[in-house]
Amino acid sequence: MSSTAIVVKHTGSHYLLSELPRWEPFEAVLRGNLRLSEGNATNPVAVGDRVEYEKDGASCVITKILERKNHLIRKSTNLSRQSHILAANIDRALVVTSLYFPRLKFPFLDRILVTCEMFRIPVTIVLNKTDLYAAECADEIAAFDAIYQGAGYEVLHTSVKSGEGLQALQQACKGKVCLFSGESGTGKSSLIKSLDPTLELRTGAISTAHLQGKHTTTFYEMFPLRGGEGGFVIDSPGIRGFGLVGLEKEEIALYFPEMLKAAQQCRFTPCTHTHEPGCAVKDAVEKGLISAERYASYLGMLEEEGKYRK
Numbered sequence: 001m002s003s004t005a006i007v008v009k010h011t012g013s014h015y016l017l018s019e020l021p022r023w024e025p026f027e028a029v030l031r032g033n034l035r036l037s038e039g040n041a042t043n044p045v046a047v048g049d050r051v052e053y054e055k056d057g058a059s060c061v062i063t064k065i066l067e068r069k070n071h072l073i074r075k076s077t078n079l080s081r082q083s084h085i086l087a088a089n090i091d092r093a094l095v096v097t098s099l100y101f102p103r104l105k106f107p108f109l110d111r112i113l114v115t116c117e118m119f120r121i122p123v124t125i126v127l128n129k130t131d132l133y134a135a136e137c138a139d140e141i142a143a144f145d146a147i148y149q150g151a152g153y154e155v156l157h158t159s160v161k162s163g164e165g166l167q168a169l170q171q172a173c174k175g176k177v178c179l180f181s182g183e184s185g186t187g188k189s190s191l192i193k194s195l196d197p198t199l200e201l202r203t204g205a206i207s208t209a210h211l212q213g214k215h216t217t218t219f220y221e222m223f224p225l226r227g228g229e230g231g232f233v234i235d236s237p238g239i240r241g242f243g244l245v246g247l248e249k250e251e252i253a254l255y256f257p258e259m260l261k262a263a264q265q266c267r268f269t270p271c272t273h274t275h276e277p278g279c280a281v282k283d284a285v286e287k288g289l290i291s292a293e294r295y296a297s298y299l300g301m302l303e304e305e306g307k308y309r310k
Contacts, residue, residue: 002052008222028060046085047220070119075243091176096126096186110297111242117255131159147291152257173231184238249305
């Protein structure tokens with residue numbers, strides 16, 4: 001007889017499941033012939049997946065992966081044919097970044113946002129470690145907010161040290177399954193631990209040599225906030241590359257909300273927003289209505305996807 005549970009941790013060929021909202025994790029293995037249609041994915045089952053399982057003596061065996069409402073997937077920029085599913089059935093993605101420590105990379109952030117748009121995952125951008133640079137970089141923070149709030153995204157400013165934004169972050173997670181994702185060293189695990197100090201998460205310091213993050217989280221893993229009453233969060237290893245999956249270059253502009261809106265006024269349809277006369281997107285960039293940083297990210301994605309499809 002089959003039962004249903006949620007995957008809360010994946011370590012190699014072994015999984016931890018729990019029948020949420022009750023938090024009682026137990027071990028399970030994947031049936032050998034079970035595969036998803038994600039033929040190029042390195043992991044057929046992801047944290048957050050709803051699965052059916054059966055008891056086989058003292059063991060539990062995952063027999064079926066139920067349909068996902070969404071998932072976040074990436075490919076390494078140097079591995080064009082392999083992808084990795086970060087998490088599934090996410091209520092909200094909290095994309096953690098920082099202006100410095102490590103230094104912000106617009107193309108990386110924008111690739112995650114495009115993927116969230118593609119799979120209809122609500123997203124909040126978390127600008128973390130503000131205690132380290134807010135006093136000296138007020139104008140840069142305001143410019144960052146203008147770019148992403150102008151594109152339609154919620155931006156939270158947070159600091160574990162000062163406590164800024166932690167209450168709002170706690171409220172954003174309450175009653176939901178939230179994925180914390182972002183580059184190595186941006187403080188994802190420290191933020192989660194600040195929301196529930198009883199959790200045992202590994203945290204690490206920034207490499208001062210290059211202001212790069214170090215990988216401290218090894219596996220994708222779900223945790224209950226305050227016993228589950230505060231929601232569930234998925235901690236993830238830091239990422240240093242985020243390639244797009246399943247997206248044609250002609251579709252990329254559809255997942256930049258500010259570009260999608262402006263494109264309705266383009267003279268030609270379809271329009272790549274690169275060379276066509278009468279392009280409303282290029283006009284909006286020239287007028288400062290669409291940020292040059294976001295437009296540069298878009299052009300980079302076009303070039304990258306063009307190379308993959310040669």
